[in-house]
Amino acid sequence: MRQLEINMRESFNLAKTDIFKLQSDMAELRKGQQMIMNLLSRIKAGPKTSSRKTYVASVTGKKVHESNCPFAKNIKPKNRLMYRKKSVALNTGYKACECMKRM
Numbered sequence: 001m002r003q004l005e006i007n008m009r010e011s012f013n014l015a016k017t018d019i020f021k022l023q024s025d026m027a028e029l030r031k032g033q034q035m036i037m038n039l040l041s042r043i044k045a046g047p048k049t050s051s052r053k054t055y056v057a058s059v060t061g062k063k064v065h066e067s068n069c070p071f072a073k074n075i076k077p078k079n080r081l082m083y084r085k086k087s088v089a090l091n092t093g094y095k096a097c098e099c100m101k102r103m
């Protein structure tokens with residue numbers, strides 16, 4: 001009777017460690033799932049953000065650039081003017097940089 005009790009306790013403990021292992025595996029899995037979800041939402045957000053393109057001009061310059069143009073990145077923040085629409089910048093008197101003609 002006592003031996004049976006010991007056996008039961010042992011198998012119970014084994015089951016318990018199995019459960020703990022399973023739980024940590026699940027946590028890892030959930031972490032992975034969360035990472036995939038984050039990645040997917042970033043991919044989904046991708047086209048939206050690129051269509052929300054901005055145009056950058058300098059108060060001291062004569063040209064307007066796309067925000068990712070190297071010239072745009074050289075403009076000092078205090079001289080930087082941001083435009084949502086290319087036409088607005090062009091109407092202000094700025095000329096389109098080569099970076100915009102490429103698109």
Ligand SMILES: [Zn+2]
Pocket residue numbers: 064065066069070071072097098099100
């Ligand atoms: Zn440019």
